Amino acid sequence: MKTRQCMSCGTQDAMQHFERRSLTVNYKNLSRWVHDIAGWECKVCGEIIFDNDTDSAERYSDAGDQLLEDCFQVMGSEMKRIRRKLHLTQKESVKLLSGAGHNAFSRYERGEIPPPQALFTLMRLLDRHPHLLAEIQAMNEGADLKRLLAARFPEHETVLAS
Numbered sequence: 001m002k003t004r005q006c007m008s009c010g011t012q013d014a015m016q017h018f019e020r021r022s023l024t025v026n027y028k029n030l031s032r033w034v035h036d037i038a039g040w041e042c043k044v045c046g047e048i049i050f051d052n053d054t055d056s057a058e059r060y061s062d063a064g065d066q067l068l069e070d071c072f073q074v075m076g077s078e079m080k081r082i083r084r085k086l087h088l089t090q091k092e093s094v095k096l097l098s099g100a101g102h103n104a105f106s107r108y109e110r111g112e113i114p115p116p117q118a119l120f121t122l123m124r125l126l127d128r129h130p131h132l133l134a135e136i137q138a139m140n141e142g143a144d145l146k147r148l149l150a151a152r153f154p155e156h157e158t159v160l161a162s
């Protein structure tokens with residue numbers, strides 16, 4: 001068996017050569033297989049180095065990029081579909097739901113960047129329960145916070161900005 005020293009942990013003869021291995025690329029809880037990979041694996045620290053004289057590294061890296069791109073696209077389409085279903089403009093969505101930069105929704109929807117997990121979760125919940133949008137609107141107006149402030153700090157009067 002071909003072995004060599006591990007460049008990562010330094011252990012002598014710890015790296016063993018492999019061929020035709022299937023490895024996964026991952027994003028969040030999603031995986032895709034990449035087959036027919038050749039390289040070296042360290043039995044001590046788990047380090048993997050792809051063979052230079054095969055296309056293993058390139059195919060593995062491409063598959064990872066593709067998975068990421070596909071996920072961003074699908075999440076972007078979902079964000080757009082749900083926003084339209086809720087009859088919100090991108091600007092209204094930012095104000096109501098994310099509070100982030102004004103271009104954020106357009107970048108999420110184009111799949112340029114992934115939406116923050118909490119926002120994507122909120123959108124999917126609103127997709128299933130669109131009537132909750134009215135409650136979010138009411139929360140944003142701040143009446144519930146005003147009540148909490150009045151209860152905890154009765155010596156200060158707090159009013160809602162109009």
Ligand SMILES: [Zn+2]
Nearest residue numbers: 006009042045
């Ligand atoms: Zn090692």
